[in-house]
Amino acid sequence: MFVAARNIAKSWLLVLALAALFGLIGWALGGARLASIFVFCALLLAAGAYWTFDRVVLGMLGARELPLGEAPLLHSTAERLAAHAGIVKPRLYLIPDGLPIAAATGRGIRSSALAVSTGCVAACTPAELEGVMAHEIAHVRLHDVQVQTAASVAAAVLLETSRIGGFLERALLFVLGPVAAACVHLLVSPKREFAADRLAAKLCGSPHGLADALTRMEQAAELIEFEGSPATEPLFTINPFAERGLGALFVTHPPVAERVRRLRELDSAWRGRTHDEAVA
Numbered sequence: 001m002f003v004a005a006r007n008i009a010k011s012w013l014l015v016l017a018l019a020a021l022f023g024l025i026g027w028a029l030g031g032a033r034l035a036s037i038f039v040f041c042a043l044l045l046a047a048g049a050y051w052t053f054d055r056v057v058l059g060m061l062g063a064r065e066l067p068l069g070e071a072p073l074l075h076s077t078a079e080r081l082a083a084h085a086g087i088v089k090p091r092l093y094l095i096p097d098g099l100p101i102a103a104a105t106g107r108g109i110r111s112s113a114l115a116v117s118t119g120c121v122a123a124c125t126p127a128e129l130e131g132v133m134a135h136e137i138a139h140v141r142l143h144d145v146q147v148q149t150a151a152s153v154a155a156a157v158l159l160e161t162s163r164i165g166g167f168l169e170r171a172l173l174f175v176l177g178p179v180a181a182a183c184v185h186l187l188v189s190p191k192r193e194f195a196a197d198r199l200a201a202k203l204c205g206s207p208h209g210l211a212d213a214l215t216r217m218e219q220a221a222e223l224i225e226f227e228g229s230p231a232t233e234p235l236f237t238i239n240p241f242a243e244r245g246l247g248a249l250f251v252t253h254p255p256v257a258e259r260v261r262r263l264r265e266l267d268s269a270w271r272g273r274t275h276d277e278a279v280a
Helices: 002-061 072-085 118-123 126-141 144-187 191-204 208-221 230-235 245-250 256-265 275-279
Strands: 091-095 102-108 111-117
Touching: 002 091, 002 102, 002 111, 002 144, 002 230, 072 091, 072 126, 072 191, 091 118, 102 126, 102 144, 102 230, 111 118, 111 126, 118 126, 118 208, 126 144, 126 191, 126 208, 144 230, 144 245, 191 208, 191 256, 208 256, 230 245
Parallel strands: 091 111
Antiparallel strands: 102 111
16 A cells, blocks of 8 residues: 555654764764764664654553453454454553544554543544544554654654753744654645545445544534643644644644545445435
């Protein structure tokens, strides 16, 4: 699949770029010998990031692992969707937030995590919840999670770096905020959401559960303020942050209305129907 291959290529390019950067620094400081040491350190850093960034993201979200006995329906739904997608069942986590939202992270199709909020579990119908979970599992299947996770953690580190500036914090944020946003936009394309929506509809056998969930999430986001780092925006099903201030820099999701329209049109029986007929 082209999307998955592109994301794998992006992941390797990130590793190569990191090694090249460290190598150049080492060469400038001490020639070829030091450059080789710096490249080795860069590869170790990349390996450490690969194995730990998913846990870093889950910690940023304040998520806790969801035991099988606490949510057997969610686990059975995740297992069924993962089997259809051809991936290992992701670990399930719960985000303690009233906004209906979900996110995925991980190292790929063999090791991933899917987090849903308490608001998502409480507010979404079974079909909507299935659609949301299918969307996040689609991101895993398409290898989006590696790139999204790396971009979010790198951007979050840059934003947090501004806090060490003391009285220079505002000036550092003014500089590092756009740099962090540029890193995210360079790595994460809004088109990934359309691809994940299409695959989610296929996994569910219908596009309407996810379409209804997206509409519900957007309406809830207008009423409930979401607390968190704007750098985590690429991880979520929709953009949960208000599009102003720092949050406006990190918007990587296409408009929900466009996503819903494309999802509805995947159902040939729905095409050409008026809004009133569709609601009826």
